[in-house]
Amino acid sequence: MNEAAEAAVRPSRWKEIWEIALRNKLTLTGFAIVALVVLVGLLAPVLAPYDPNEMNIPARLQAPGAEHLFGTDEMGRDILSRVMYGARISIAVGVIIVAVSAAIGIVLGSLSGYFGGRADQAVLAVTDMILAFPSMVLALALTAAMGPGLLNTMLAVIIVRIPMYTRLMRGQVLVAKEQQYVRAARTFGEKPFWIVVRHIVPNCLTPLMVQMTLGIGDAILIASSMSFIGLGAQPPTPEWGAMISTARIYAIDQWWYAAFPGLSILITIMGFNLIGDGIRDILDPRSRK
Amino acid sequence: MEPILQIRHLSLSLPVKKGMVSILHDVSLDVAPGQILGLVGESGSGKSMTAFAVTRLLPGGGHEKLGGSIRFCGEELTEKSEKDMQAIRGRDISMIFQEPMTCLNPVFTIGRQMTDVIMTHQKISRAEAMKKAEDMLASVHIRQAADVLRCYPYELSGGMRQRVMIGIALSCRPKLLIADEPTTALDVTVQAKILYLIREACRRLGTAVIFISHDLGVISQICDTVAVMYSGHIVEAGKAADVFETPEHPYTRALMAAVPKFTVSAAAGDRLFAIPGIVPDPSEAMAGCRFAPRCPFATEICRTAPPSDTLTGAGHLVYCHNWQSAAPAIGVLRGKEAEA
Numbered sequence: 001m002n003e004a005a006e007a008a009v010r011p012s013r014w015k016e017i018w019e020i021a022l023r024n025k026l027t028l029t030g031f032a033i034v035a036l037v038v039l040v041g042l043l044a045p046v047l048a049p050y051d052p053n054e055m056n057i058p059a060r061l062q063a064p065g066a067e068h069l070f071g072t073d074e075m076g077r078d079i080l081s082r083v084m085y086g087a088r089i090s091i092a093v094g095v096i097i098v099a100v101s102a103a104i105g106i107v108l109g110s111l112s113g114y115f116g117g118r119a120d121q122a123v124l125a126v127t128d129m130i131l132a133f134p135s136m137v138l139a140l141a142l143t144a145a146m147g148p149g150l151l152n153t154m155l156a157v158i159i160v161r162i163p164m165y166t167r168l169m170r171g172q173v174l175v176a177k178e179q180q181y182v183r184a185a186r187t188f189g190e191k192p193f194w195i196v197v198r199h200i201v202p203n204c205l206t207p208l209m210v211q212m213t214l215g216i217g218d219a220i221l222i223a224s225s226m227s228f229i230g231l232g233a234q235p236p237t238p239e240w241g242a243m244i245s246t247a248r249i250y251a252i253d254q255w256w257y258a259a260f261p262g263l264s265i266l267i268t269i270m271g272f273n274l275i276g277d278g279i280r281d282i283l284d285p286r287s288r289k
Numbered sequence: 290m291e292p293i294l295q296i297r298h299l300s301l302s303l304p305v306k307k308g309m310v311s312i313l314h315d316v317s318l319d320v321a322p323g324q325i326l327g328l329v330g331e332s333g334s335g336k337s338m339t340a341f342a343v344t345r346l347l348p349g350g351g352h353e354k355l356g357g358s359i360r361f362c363g364e365e366l367t368e369k370s371e372k373d374m375q376a377i378r379g380r381d382i383s384m385i386f387q388e389p390m391t392c393l394n395p396v397f398t399i400g401r402q403m404t405d406v407i408m409t410h411q412k413i414s415r416a417e418a419m420k421k422a423e424d425m426l427a428s429v430h431i432r433q434a435a436d437v438l439r440c441y442p443y444e445l446s447g448g449m450r451q452r453v454m455i456g457i458a459l460s461c462r463p464k465l466l467i468a469d470e471p472t473t474a475l476d477v478t479v480q481a482k483i484l485y486l487i488r489e490a491c492r493r494l495g496t497a498v499i500f501i502s503h504d505l506g507v508i509s510q511i512c513d514t515v516a517v518m519y520s521g522h523i524v525e526a527g528k529a530a531d532v533f534e535t536p537e538h539p540y541t542r543a544l545m546a547a548v549p550k551f552t553v554s555a556a557a558g559d560r561l562f563a564i565p566g567i568v569p570d571p572s573e574a575m576a577g578c579r580f581a582p583r584c585p586f587a588t589e590i591c592r593t594a595p596p597s598d599t600l601t602g603a604g605h606l607v608y609c610h611n612w613q614s615a616a617p618a619i620g621v622l623r624g625k626e627a628e629a
Contacts, residue, residue, distance in 0.1 A: 180391040186346055187467075188406045188457065189379030198405060202396040 020282045027278025033271030037264075041087035050078035052085040052238045061254050071256040074246070079257065082238035083264050089239050090220045090268060093154060097219040098212050101158045105165025106201065106208065112166070113173030114196050123170075127163035135160040139222060143231040150223075150239070153232040157222050161215065168211055172204035179203070210280045217272035224265050240265050292319035293464055293497045294343070298357035301335075301342050309354060310572045312338050313521045316357070318499075320465065320514075325491055325498040327512030327529065329505060329544070333568050335521040336501045340467045343499075344382055345374050362464060380410040383458035387470040389451035393442035399426075400438030403457050410461045425456040429486055448479035452486065459490055466491070467499045472507060484511050505548055509533050514604075517541045520569050520579040527605030537607040540564075540580050578610065586611050 021027055040047060049069075056076030064071040070079035112120040130138065142156035176182065177200055185195050224241030226232035233239035235246065240261040247258035301313040313335050320326045328336045338347075343366065347353045359366040362381070369377070378384075386392050394402055403422035404415055411418070419438065426434035429452045442450060451471060458466055468487060472480040488511045491498045502508050508515060509529060516526040517538065525538040536542045543564045566583035569575065578584070581591040588611060596608045 180386055180388055181394045183346070184384070184386060184392045184454070184457075185394075185406075187344055187378055187382075187384035188409070189375050189377065190406065190409050191375060194405070194409070198397070199394050203394065 021278065024278050024281060026274050027281070030271045030274025030276075030278060033267055034275060037087050037268050037271060038091055040084050041091050044081075044084040044088055048078075048081035048084045050081040052077065052082045053236050054078075061250065061257070063254075064256050070260045071254070073243075073257055074250065077236075079243075079260050082243060083240070083260050085238040086240045086243065086261060086264060087268070089150075089233065089237065090224065090265070093150070093223045094216040094220040094272070097154055097157050097161060097223065098215045101161035102165045102208065102212050102215070104158075105162045106169050106205075108162070109166040109169025110173050110196055110201055110204070113170040114177055114192075114200060120170075123166065127166050130160065130163045131167075133160075136222060136225065139226065140229070140231065143226060148231045148234065150227075150233040150237065153223055153226045157219055157226075160222075161219065164215075165208065165211065168208060169204060172207060173200055176200045176203045206283050210276055210283070213272055213279055214276035217269035217276070220272075221265065221269055292321045293362060294318070294320040294499075295360040296339070296343070296357070297360070299339070299342060299359060300354075300356035301338060301347070302354040303348065304352040305572070311521065312571055313342065316518075316521075316523055318516055318523070318526070320497040320499060322464065322497050323492055323495045324513045325488065325500050325511055327508035327515040328499055328501045328518060329503065329508050329515060330518035331503060331544075331568055333520075333571075334518040336503075336518050337469055338521075339518070340384065340469055340499060340501060343465075343467065344378055344384060345369070345371075346378075376410075379406055379463070380461045381463050382465045382467065383461070383463040384467040384469065385451070385454045385458050385471045387473050389447050389454055389471075389474065392454050393450055395442055397441075398438065399440050399442065399445070399453055403438070403453070403460060406457050407460050421460065422456070425460045426453065429453075429456045429459075429490070430482075431456070447475055448483065451475060451479075451483055455483070455486060455490065459494065459496070462494055463496060465497045465499070467501070469501045470503070471500075473502070473504070480507070487511065505533075505544060517544070521571060522579055523606075523608065524580065525605075525607045525609075527602070531602055531605045535602075535605075537601050537605070537612045538580075538609050539584050539586050539611075543583075578608075586614070 021031075044052075054077060056072070058076065059068070059072050060074055060076040062068055062072045062076075068078050068080065070083060073079055073082070108123055112123040139153070139156040139160045142159060143153050146152040146155065179199075182195060182199050185199050190198070223232055224239070224244075227239045227241030228245045230245060233242045235242060243261040244258050244265075247254075247261070250257045296316060296318040299313055299316040300311065302309040302311050316335070316339055318326065318328075318339070328339065330336050341347050342355060343359055343361070345355075345366070347355075355367055357367070361377075366374070366377075393399070397405075400419055400422055403425065404418035407413070407418040407421055408415070413421075422438060423434045426437055431437050431449065431452055437445070437449070437453070442453075445453065455471075466487075471487070472483050475483060484507060487498060487500070490496065500508065500512055512529045514527065515529045515532045517524050517532070517540065519540050525532060525536065525541045532541065533545070536545055543562075546562045547564060549561055564583055569579055569582065575581075577590070577592040577594055578587070578596050581587040584591065590610050594610070596610050598606045598608050599612065601607050601612065
């Protein structure tokens with residue numbers, strides 16, 4: 001009976017995951033991008049050369065140069081500094097939206113999947129209703145109803161995103177609850193609540209993780225779009241979408257104004273998507289050797 | 290000895306798309322402390338359903354109909370609420386399953402899962418529970434128990450996992466252990482060890498065991514008493530020695546005839562014996578004995594009246610109209626099949 005000794009010698013699961021991650025250059029790039037954006041956001045007060053809201057009218061709409069690496073906007077504010085502070089907002093917005101909507105979705109999905117019955121029908125009906133709308137249009141309508149502002153936008157996006165996690169979780173739970181270890185837990189007298197928390201939820205989370213990483217990128221994009229339309233973050237908040245919105249009229253002559261916030265959005269979302277794809281590959285048993 | 294579990298006239302109907310289907314009919318069983326009852330039968334004979342009825346973990350979503358009586362430690366289980374049953378499961382009645390590979394939660398260590406079960410039923414700290422779990426693993430003959438507690442299920446072999454499952458099932462010293470084909474998925478050498486382990490634990494802790502299997506060899510090795518089930522009925526029951534020495538019911542005899550013999554170079558054309566026909570659909574109504582359509586000894590009465598229990602020896606019950614006239618030798622069965 002040397003299984004225990006054998007097990008100790010075998011490489012751990014984390015090591016294995018790390019090795020797969022190393023093989024996948026794109027995932028690493030994704031991690032690097034996101035790490036960079038998060039770092040820049042966190043260290044914005046230290047890194048930014050100027051105050052993001054400090055106006056300097058004589059230096060307005062300057063092209064990128066030694067003084068202002070990314071140029072200045074119509075108020076003479078330093079675009080590099082604003083983009084750096086924008087990273088803070090975007091990352092926070094993306095993470096909060098995903099965290100809240102996924103948390104609610106996971107709870108709703110596991111309850112409705114495990115217990116079924118009328119509550120399940122009700123949850124399904126509501127999620128179907130929300131999913132029937134294009135998410136952007138619904139978020140727009142909700143924000144318009146609640147009034148413009150970053151907080152209301154986030155709330156609207158959260159509401160739009162909840163059904164996605166609910167459906168995904170519910171499907172996972174339906175599979176997991178038929179597993180032998182769930183039946184075994186019931187025969188050992190474990191309480192239904194603990195069965196859900198200990199045995200079902202942890203075994204359902206892997207696809208949720210993929211969805212959540214991809215979701216952060218999406219959430220950032222929707223929130224920026226809402227700001228671009230004018231419903232989200234309001235000036236002078238250095239939010240990327242809001243910056244592009246103001247930059248529209250200068251787009252032809254002062255290309256840098258819209259380009260840098262736009263590139264930031266592009267790169268950030270790409271980073272999260274690369275990570276999401278990478279996690280999916282890592283979790284896919286077929287990608288293992 | 291006073292039986293710890295007394296099942297009397299248990300009947301069970303499960304909801305299906307159109308109405309209800311009777312799964313169990315008039316099942317009566319006794320299990321005494323420290324004894325092993327073997328429940329034998331083909332797939333779909335109702336062995337597992339009997340076990341699930343005892344633990345009340347039935348696949349009917351609460352719409353199943355349970356009749357008769359299940360007395361456990363002097364208490365009537367059929368009248369218990371779900372909450373009471375939760376307290377009984379794991380503490381007084383525990384269960385192990387056929388597939389040890391999938392019975393453990395893959396995301397937690399063995400130690401965590403064992404302590405979770407122990408702490409569900411006993412108000413003790415995680416550290417104390419861990420100590421108990423280690424003792425329990427040692428008692429199911431796992432060496433380096435402390436190391437195994439830190440392992441994840443995927444790091445253990447099938448035999449090890451079944452030991453762990455037995456360890457979990459016995460961790461609260463239940464009075465009754467239901468083993469649902471616990472060795473079917475294991476290879477033969479491991480199987481023998483697990484059987485020995487269950488028997489030893491049952492004797493040491495005084496646990497009563499219901500051992501469900503379709504494998505007569507396994508049943509004959511470890512069981513004290515045997516009940517043979519067919520299509521939701523008990524057809525024969527008694528001491529294991531009696532039932533295997535002098536099987537009285539044609540179905541029991543046919544089952545024994547169907548056990549493959551370990552002979553070298555069987556002559557060409559010497560086929561394995563199979564009972565002709567298939568197990569009747571549970572929804573199919575039958576006036577008489579449910580085995581009659583497949584029984585080589587069936588007479589008119591078998592098709593019209595259900596057989597009642599007949600005592601053929603001390604505690605040896607058989608449910609057959611023709612048990613005396615049915616030829617006792619298995620060879621006759623084989624002959625009958627050759628004719629067909």
